[in-house]
Amino acid sequence: MSDRLWQRVLRLPSARIAATVVAVLLLTAIFAPWISPYDPSAQPDIVGLKSQPPSLAHPFGTDVFSRDVLSRVIHGSRVSLTVGMLAMLLAIAIGTSYGAIAGFAGGKVDNAMMRLIDALMAIPRILLLLVVLALWGRIHVALLIALLGLTGWFGVSRLVRAQVLAVGKQEFVISARALGARDARVLLRHILPNIVSPVVVAATLGIGNVILLEAGLSYLGIGVQPPQASWGNIIQDAGGQITQLWWVSLFPGLVILTTVMAFNTLGDALRDAIDPRAHPGR
Amino acid sequence: MGRVLIRRLLQAVVIIYLVATVVFILIHLAPGDPFVYLDNPNVTVEVRAQRSAALGLDRPLPEQYVRYIGRLATGNLGESIFLNRPVATVMREALPNTILLMGTAIILSFGIGVAIGMVQIARRGSHVERALTTGSLFFYSMPDFWLALIVLLVFAYWIPIFPVGGVVDPVMHAYLTPVGRILDRLWHLVLPTVTLTALTAAGIARYQRSALLDVVREDFVRTARAKGATERTVMTRHALRNAVLPVITLLGLSFPALLGGAVFVEKVYSWPGMGLVAVNALATRDYPLVLGCAITGATMVSLGNVLADLLYAVADPRLRNDS
Numbered sequence: 001m002s003d004r005l006w007q008r009v010l011r012l013p014s015a016r017i018a019a020t021v022v023a024v025l026l027l028t029a030i031f032a033p034w035i036s037p038y039d040p041s042a043q044p045d046i047v048g049l050k051s052q053p054p055s056l057a058h059p060f061g062t063d064v065f066s067r068d069v070l071s072r073v074i075h076g077s078r079v080s081l082t083v084g085m086l087a088m089l090l091a092i093a094i095g096t097s098y099g100a101i102a103g104f105a106g107g108k109v110d111n112a113m114m115r116l117i118d119a120l121m122a123i124p125r126i127l128l129l130l131v132v133l134a135l136w137g138r139i140h141v142a143l144l145i146a147l148l149g150l151t152g153w154f155g156v157s158r159l160v161r162a163q164v165l166a167v168g169k170q171e172f173v174i175s176a177r178a179l180g181a182r183d184a185r186v187l188l189r190h191i192l193p194n195i196v197s198p199v200v201v202a203a204t205l206g207i208g209n210v211i212l213l214e215a216g217l218s219y220l221g222i223g224v225q226p227p228q229a230s231w232g233n234i235i236q237d238a239g240g241q242i243t244q245l246w247w248v249s250l251f252p253g254l255v256i257l258t259t260v261m262a263f264n265t266l267g268d269a270l271r272d273a274i275d276p277r278a279h280p281g282r
Numbered sequence: 283m284g285r286v287l288i289r290r291l292l293q294a295v296v297i298i299y300l301v302a303t304v305v306f307i308l309i310h311l312a313p314g315d316p317f318v319y320l321d322n323p324n325v326t327v328e329v330r331a332q333r334s335a336a337l338g339l340d341r342p343l344p345e346q347y348v349r350y351i352g353r354l355a356t357g358n359l360g361e362s363i364f365l366n367r368p369v370a371t372v373m374r375e376a377l378p379n380t381i382l383l384m385g386t387a388i389i390l391s392f393g394i395g396v397a398i399g400m401v402q403i404a405r406r407g408s409h410v411e412r413a414l415t416t417g418s419l420f421f422y423s424m425p426d427f428w429l430a431l432i433v434l435l436v437f438a439y440w441i442p443i444f445p446v447g448g449v450v451d452p453v454m455h456a457y458l459t460p461v462g463r464i465l466d467r468l469w470h471l472v473l474p475t476v477t478l479t480a481l482t483a484a485g486i487a488r489y490q491r492s493a494l495l496d497v498v499r500e501d502f503v504r505t506a507r508a509k510g511a512t513e514r515t516v517m518t519r520h521a522l523r524n525a526v527l528p529v530i531t532l533l534g535l536s537f538p539a540l541l542g543g544a545v546f547v548e549k550v551y552s553w554p555g556m557g558l559v560a561v562n563a564l565a566t567r568d569y570p571l572v573l574g575c576a577i578t579g580a581t582m583v584s585l586g587n588v589l590a591d592l593l594y595a596v597a598d599p600r601l602r603n604d605s
Contacts, residue, residue: 134564135312
């Protein structure tokens with residue numbers, strides 16, 4: 001990713017807004033304990049302060065346990081963003097290694113490895129996640145990240161393999177070989193640096209997806225476990241009383257929507273910057 | 283063509299077998315047993331063992347597996363432990379509801395999504411294009427269960443036009459005329475379908491737009507323009523026909539996502555389909571029912587892929603004859 005590419009991306013107003021949103025979110029997550037107005041799990045007055053609609057003191061209202069929803073959302077951003085980004089990193093790491101090996105090895109190895117990917121991709125991811133998470137019950141966030149990463153790399157590996165095949169045919173790779181470079185050196189020094197851009201695009205667009213998936217699983221009660229707040233399980237805190245407690249579900253959802261939109265906008269802008277033909281007018 | 287179809291169907295069988303095996307292994311690796319929810323502390327260890335033996339759960343795992351696959355091969359999905367009914371019966375009741383919901387959503391969202399993509403490319407660079415791009419990104423970035431919750435809140439509680447859930451009115455349905463019953467069903471279908479359609483159509487529109495962008499850059503489109511064809515003819519006769527292929531690919535790919543969406547939408551609207559059955563079965567550790575849902579889900583996805591392959595062959599004459 002060159003600096004010029006980032007300049008081209010940030011020339012778009014939508015991308016600038018998206019980058020700002022992502023930066024604000026990251027800062028919020030990092031400084032959560034200092035920013036959040038209340039302790040996210042404190043139940044100051046379970047009778048007097050429970051289920052309060054949004055007010056100046058509690059902009060996002062309070063839940064049935066009198067906890068401040070805004071503080072929970074702020075602390076939840078730590079969990080949700082960490083899960084989204086780490087799971088995506090894991091998926092990128094596995095997918096890139098797998099795809100690079102398949103594309104580089106070629107022939108029968110490639111064929112067998114890609115057949116396996118075909119089979120794995122045919123199993124609905126949500127089905128696998130539902131079964132594992134529901135049966136194992138309360139799992140640690142680290143395991144959740146591992147699980148989301150381990151089920152999310154198939155698409156990346158296909159992308160990387162196709163890119164490795166394409167770049168491998170180019171002349172600078174052939175000349176590197178002619179100069180006597182060994183396989184590992186050709187792959188690591190000449191091929192992989194040239195496929196970084198599409199992988200970054202896939203990762204940026206993928207983070208949004210993982211955040212949505214984590215939210216959904218936590219909403220079902222099988223993702224991030226309470227009392228630890230994640231955006232998905234805060235929405236679930238309204239439970240069956242959404243008519244009385246709409247603010248508990250509405251605001252975290254809006255935050256998820258904003259976050260995912262920001263990551264997707266950045267991903268789109270990056271993709272268009274790498275492939276300028278997509279926007280001939282600009 | 284026929285040979286391709288047979289090969290695809292065989293692949294589908296292999297995938298379903300794979301799913302059945304993986305889920306079987308996962309279920310038996312997981313801690314806990316299905317009797318936690320049936321019994322109370324007064325039940326003795328002997329009774330538990332008896333129950334377990336009655337279901338064959340005391341046998342060695344390989345034996346259970348062979349028996350399970352053997353039964354599966356004859357189409358027998360076993361008995362639900364929690365509901366005390368054959369899994370096949372539960373599936374037969376739930377599946378039509380899911381197919382109705384998913385089918386309506388697929389048809390609507392492909393129609394809407396493809397149309398949005400077309401308009402975007404036809405009006406490139408305009409405000410219309412930007413508005414549609416933002417709009418599809420908006421719904422594409424939305425958590426499915428949350429949209430379902432908010433739509434339910436607004437259109438069933440705040441503005442009580444639509445029912446809060448279920449497939450039919452639990453009390454009135456029996457007293458309605460045949461036409462009234464159909465209307466009652468349609469009325470209950472509106473909110474879940476609109477939710478699922480909005481989410482799916484957004485993804486399709488995004489995909490269709492970039493597929494069309496690739497196509498309109500091709501030589502044959504320029505040739506058509508050079509011949510003096512109107513913009514409308516270029517778009518519908520030349521560009522769309524070629525951009526239909528990636529859309530069909532997307533149809534196959536969107537089945538797993540749609541299945542996931544259906545799980546959440548069904549849960550929020552208490553829609554008694556596969557998704558709701560699956561969520562409940564997991565909560566009660568109803569092994570046979572969980573496996574039944576997994577296999578049914580995998581079958582739906584695999585058949586969706588076969589369908590996409592068939593449509594692909596219909597749409598692309600190059601694939602019709604050979605291989």
